[in-house]
Amino acid sequence: MAVQEAELAVPAHVHEEHSKHKKLVIIAWSGDLDKVWPQMILATTGAAMGMQTTIFFTFWGLFSLVKDGVHITGENWMQKMVAMMDRPGMEHLKLGKMNFAGAGPKMMRHLAKEHKVASPGELLEMAQDLGVRLVPCQMTMDLLGLTREDMIEGLGEPVGATAMLLEAQDAITLFI
């Protein structure tokens, strides 16, 4: 079949400058379903585009890395209370708006399946397959009482803000 002269989808300057940013750093702060989703979509896409991609998980973002079977995390009652009020794990994320006691996320996941949009969990697996580095924040792990045993396999060593900012120096950086 002949090649169609479709409208040029990529602006001309991109052709010259595309090599500038070969790195993508996503600071995954939120644990809301409607924010974790774009974290995963952008990470897989970045990796697919050949960008060296790192996700730095901090605060609520860390809880999406908790294994599915782990309900309660933390050492003391305050840390445990956090997990009790908000069940950790990629399959139990709440919506930032219109949560309706869990009905919202259910509807959203149903719609996504209908439209063949991959779930955040599926995208996370693809991200790992494409070599995205998943790095937990050491300080918030300690603060929230999360241990490596609570979390999924294949994560990088936990690091601090300095290591993350160093990685971000020559990268496109997104805070989600």
Add this chain to the structure above:
Amino acid sequence: MSAQITRTLDLKGLSCPLPIVKTAQAIRELRSGELIEALATDPGSVADFEAWCTTTGNELVERGEADEAFRFVIRKK
């Protein structure tokens, strides 16, 4: 005469970012110079495949429509 297509990906019905992510995963199995054919129905894939080829250096050798889908033929870098 067109070169042999090594692999065909049926990405019909899949939404962003799956057409690109699955193409990126599949092209790893090909050798340099081999062709991969991708069929997608996501309207965004037209711009996405073009952008993806620009950044990755893989060559978009054909773009058209077939079987009520967008058809892309890409030569691996």
